[in-house]
Amino acid sequence: MNIIDRRLNPKGKSLANRQRFLRRARKQILDAVREASAREGITGPSNHRIRIKADTLREPRLYQSGQGGERWHVAPGNKEYVEGDRIPRPPQSEGGGRGGSPDGDSEDAFHFVLSRDEFIDLFLEDLELPDLLRKELRDTEGATPRRAGFQISGAAANLNLVRTMRNSLSRRIALRRPRPEEIAAREEELARLRVSGDTDPETLARLAAELEAERRRARRVPFIDPVDVRYNRFEDVPRPAVSAVMFCLMDVSGSMTAHMKDLAKRFYKLLYLFLSRRYKRVEIVFIRHTHVAREVDEETFFSSTESGGTVVSTALEEMARVLRARYPRELWNIYAAQASDGDNMPADNPHAVALLEKVILPACQYFAYLEVGPEDERYGGATELWRAYQRLGQSGQPIAMRKVNHRSQIYPVFRQLFSRDKATRREGVG
Structure with a gap:
């Protein structure tokens, strides 16, 4: 959704001030979209009703105050007052002459409906894959005109x-x-x-x-x-398309409750939507794991009901196998996102950390770890897997970590993990 001011700059008005007003209005819309996404979900209805306060969209202007100064008025004759009488000032309400509303706003809120495409575009506007580099040219994405000497005819x-x-x-x-x-x-x-x-x-x-x-x-x-x-x-030069792959690793073991799996699936659905809408040449690899791991298709990844024990290293080994078979690091930008409840066999933690440190992270541009927890309690302490991953993040490895317990936390955490601001990505691993 683009806000374009096509009005001419009228006399007595500042174009710079009006542009600041338009930027503020756009910020209000973005904030409303993010609030609605946390409340309703981004993959919900086809149309989303957005509400913003009307008084925040009023263009600022200068006007003559009615609270002071001397004024002369010509009024029609009457039977109550004669020349020289002092007329009391009529009382004014705090709402500027408008009645109050139950929620405290001085005016009715401004409602409008965004289509699903507009809603998603606004939600994903300032997100991107971190540190995306141009590797070897594998495909083209359109062409760019470039100077190529001179010719004897033309426009x-x-x-x-x-x-x-x-x-x-x-x-x-x-x-x-x-x-x-x-x-x-x-x-x-x-x-x-x-x-x-x-x-x-x-x-x-x-x-x-x-x-x-x-x-x-x-x-x-x-x-x-x-x-x-x-x-x-001019000649058209093929514009190279960036080659990138995203690995989605999800724990579906018995320790993952239905609530935890729902949080993980919501995160991955948002990630899938983000990648498919923003990038044309990004491949997605889905890996589910219990005590064993296997690569699956999209439908199986989101809908299968299998369960079992927990061995995290199996997912990392499967990812390493797929990397060796199909995605050499010199040709691909490699990303990974792992969702787990932090539960793992104690004997497997050293092996999982060693795989991550020596095989996975050196090949990755960015690794995001999402730890999901129960809705009815807060985290009292960090899991063993969290502490192990945390040590890797503190050593400068390209890993970012976040925790979620409620559905409403999915969208803010997702924005933190994939924001354009590098400082946000590298920020604390807690």
Whole structure:
């Protein structure tokens, strides 16, 4: 959704102030979209009703205050007052003459409906994959025009004046076209000789013939000739598409309750929506794990009901296997997002951390870890898996960690993990 002010800048109004007002209005809409996404969900209804306060959209203006100063008024005659009487000021309400509303607003809130596409575009507006680099060209995404020399025909807008004048000068020098200054000097000299009378007629005739020959040469050799004209030439250069892959690792073991799995699936649905809408050349690999891990398709990832024990290292081993088979790090930008409740076999934690530190993180641009917890209690302490991952983050590895307990936390956490602000990504791992 774009807010465009097409009004002319009227007299007495500041264009800069109006632009600040439009930016503030857009911020109000973005805030309302994010609040609605936390309340309703981003994959909910096809249309979303957005509410913002009307008084926040009023353009600021200067006006004459009615609270002070002296004023003269001409009023119709009446039977109650005579000349010299003092008329009391009528009382004013705090709401500026408007009645109050139950929620305390001085005016009714401003409601409008955004389509699902508009809603999602606004929600994902300032998100991106961190540290996306251009690797080897694997595919193209359109083309970009680039200067490629000159040509003898083209549109007037592409005329290269410098090259045209250079060609014209070279041609005139090669054909010995006399300059206008030289012809003017010969004309003055011939006129002076004729006036002085010191030169014989034969010499004057010869000088006149030479002058006429130079005039004919100047007419035969034009200042600008069609052969001089050159136009800028452009050719379309393929624009490389960035190659990236996102690994989605989800714990579906028995320790993950229905609430925890719902939180993880909501996070991954939002991630899938974000990647599919913002990037055309990003592949997504889905991996589910219990005490074993396997790569699955999208439908199985979100709908399968299998369960079992918990061995986190199996998901990392499966990711490493897929990396070796299909996604060499010199050709791909590699990302991963892991969701778990932090429960793992104690004997497996060292192996999982070693895999992450020596195999996964060196290949990744960015690794996001989301730890989900029960809704009816707050975290009293960190899990063993969280503390192990936390040590990696504190050592400078490209890993970001967040915890969620409620649905309303999914959207703010997602924005923190994939915000354009690098400081937010590298911020605390707690």
